[in-house]
Amino acid sequence: MKKDNDSVLYMHSPIIRIIIYGLLLLACLSFLFPLYVMIVTSFKTLEEIRKANMLALPENFTLMPWISAWQESCVGLRCKGLKDYFYNSIEIVVPGVVISTFLGACNGYVLTKWRFPGHNWVFGLLLFGCFIPFQAILIPAARTLGILAISNNPIGLILVHIAYGVGFTTLFFRNYYEVFPTELVQAATIEGAGFFQIFFKIMLPSSVPIIVVCFIWQFTNIWNDFIFGVSFTSGEGIPMTVALNNLANSSTGVKEYNVHMAAAIIAALPTLLLYILSGRYFVRGLMAGAVKG
């Protein structure tokens, strides 16, 4: 009912309003300027980059950096571009997101509508897992994946991402189902629906918003992950972020900034698109992760 931006309290004075708009414009510019530079640089030739101003639009517009980043650039000794690593990331992200979201939904359902003695302990233990620094589990995780023979393998990374994502997804669904009317579950129970029927026929169909939130959150986290990728994979098995880092920080050869920028944009594209397409849910995810346990 209340519109978002009609706060009662605001500064009326025209001079102050000009200053406010000025400051906001400045903020927008400084937030957009790196993105702008990345984009223009990715369409320039190396020569132009060396000669001309970073902010200038490309004079000799070229797609070569993009082509090179996608299929020719060298990551380590392998010069086949980033495309394989991009696929690696997708191969990890998709099952990781789907499975962890599904587990989160199940857990949230159990923790709100089918509480058992000690459910708070279980939730507390799951939730705390969200906040540990990954450094504290890195060595055992690497060893374990090695023992299970799934290190440098998508399955290993998927498992790890599920293990450290399930706390968040559970939190999302628990908070969502907490305010979901229990009367509906009771009514369904009286009509003879069982545990799974209620979950699949009543809870899940009305959980679309939180599924989207959870999906975006997990997608962003897993796609953007670096530390697990760099610790548990190598060679051809590395995900996109690691490949980008290796490409941009390789100490050999000339620094092809245009290729680096094109590569960075490619690496950023999936999450950026997701954000542009569904910013509202993205914000909700951030807030849910931030406020209240």
Added chain:
Amino acid sequence: MKDFLQIENLTKSYNKETILNRINCSIAKGEFIVLLGPSGCGKSTLLNCITGLIPFETGTISINGKEMNPISPANRNIAMVFQSYALYPNMNVRKNISFGMEIRKTPKAVIDQKVEQVAELLKIRDHLQKKPAHLSGGQRQRVAIARALVRKPDIFLFDEPLSNLDAKLRVNMRTELKKLHKKLAATIIYVTHDQIEALTLANRIAVMLNGEIVQFDTPNEIYHHPINTFVAKFIGTPVINILPATLVRKDGTWKLKIYPLQKNTAKSSHAADDFITLPIPTYLSEHDKKLEQIVKEHDGKVLLGIRPEAISYATQLPNDAVPATISAEVDVVVPSGADTFIVCRVLGHEITARAHSKAKLATPSSTQTDKTNFITLDIDLNQALLFNSHTENRIL
């Protein structure tokens, strides 16, 4: 000082939707005015316009003859008590009360003295150090009032201040507000959707509907002479009975005929040509012309409004009554303390009548549903109101 607060032609809209439509009213100094209307009719919006907290498109508001439109909310010398109390959660009670004076740089000694005074008056002295979160609803209410009082404003605005309290506390606070008004001779505009609150508190009531003031009059006038069926139905419990009736002239005297309710599903035991004839109120008998006109324009169709207390069972009618008796089929009996209300059917029309609580009534029992239970009711037609069947405005 008839026009202490004057509102002229005030119009306000949100997103092209008109919320307040050409509001006009003037209020005298020291009056207790109640704004009464259903939720969402624009009462809070009107209060906010008076304070200057929200801008409006057209119209003027003046206090004491001075136009307020260009004056900031802070300088209008208006205090407001909000429905949610709006206490500053981070300040204790004393700070909450003194905040406004601190802003105005009142000397500390004066502040302390005034805080003591209002705290005494509102019986919150023991709570001055507490934060709002640690107070009960009634105490918060008192703090909010104290905060408004301490400034000695020209006008007090109350926005549904009692609606968050439990029933008993609400009645107590109502009495106290009334006392306070007497003591301070303050000018008060009080918003509520509760008609009892309005009837008990107000010098005058402004009834609002869909952003307009429909009637602005004393409680007595509003109760006995509502301007239309909306006001009539909004005021008074149980709600007024409204029956379709037809005016006819028979042998030079006017009568009201009530026909059975035309409803397919009604298991009516009445034949279609069954009807009841009632006399008309005395105050109408001199208005032949008006009545003629109704017959001409609407075939004599009117809406007859009779409050439950004018339809009685086994009680005495007043001396000046225009009596009539009807027979009714009892549906439910609703005891409510001193009175008992009987919901019954007359020719299929549902009406509510009043009986004394000691009157002996045979409630239709569930075991004998097919047996109908008829009683005879006395109606005082002198207390009846006639409304135009189209516009629903009162006739005369």
Added chain:
Amino acid sequence: MRNSRLLSLKPFVLLGRDIKAFLLRARQHPTPILVILPSFLLTIIFVYFFILWTLTLSFTTSTLIPQYNWAGWKQYFILWSLPNWYKAISNLGIFGVLYIGFSCGIGLLLAILLDQRIRFEGFIRPILLYPMSLSFIVTGTAWKWLLNPGLGIERVVRNWGWESFTFNWIIDPDRAIYAVILVGVWQSTGFVMTLFLAGLRGIDSDIIKAALLEGASIYKIYLRIILPQLRYTLLSAVIILAHLAIKSYDLVIALTGGGPGNATELPATFMYSYTFTRSKMAIGSASAIMMFMTVVAVIGPYLYNEFRTKKQ
């Protein structure tokens, strides 16, 4: 005396009762418990068991591969005698304080500015927030190029005519950490702004109306009524940023690689390089445990509090 001993046993008695009740329920109605079991076991192994494992390693002399010989507190003594570790800790201090301070300060300012009935709010908000959707690696790669003294911002300003302008933080050992802070702030400010904006919008507008009627100026209202009510939002923001700061690894790696020299070493990079590149797993584990303890000290009370108030 007896009484107080008994009292102190109470949690265990309660836990015991919980366990009994749980077992009973598990027998009568196992489905819900079986459904949550996989996630629970996964967490127990991947979080709690692994942390104990790391703790164990930190008390051994493991180097390239784990060895399970007891070395006592030795690795911790070594750790705390390493200049590199001190550098990492003091960098974390600088980084933490400035990163959190600037993110919160600018974030709050932007939130207040955006709450002034700004016409293009729906347009501005996403612009401020989009960096949060990027990977730190992407951000680092981009900013590394922007901060490049020869080709980046420095050259742009010099081209504009300010010949003596220098902006070479990224290669200056004394300033490189500030480059990391700058980029970190750029990435997180929009998020903090979003938190504060939600906080501002959550304040009962009647309270603000009441203050306006009392004649408080807009600055007074912000100072005395609004900001005090945002303190829990601030707390959340600080906790989350502190948590990010302690974990931060990717940003430093992509931007400076911990250099120049060890100028931007942080505990996270320290742990990684000691464990995986310098083959001093036990020291790496000890540093990981130190990080874990710090996070617990920051997050623990907060989570506990949230949990307790939620239950009431």
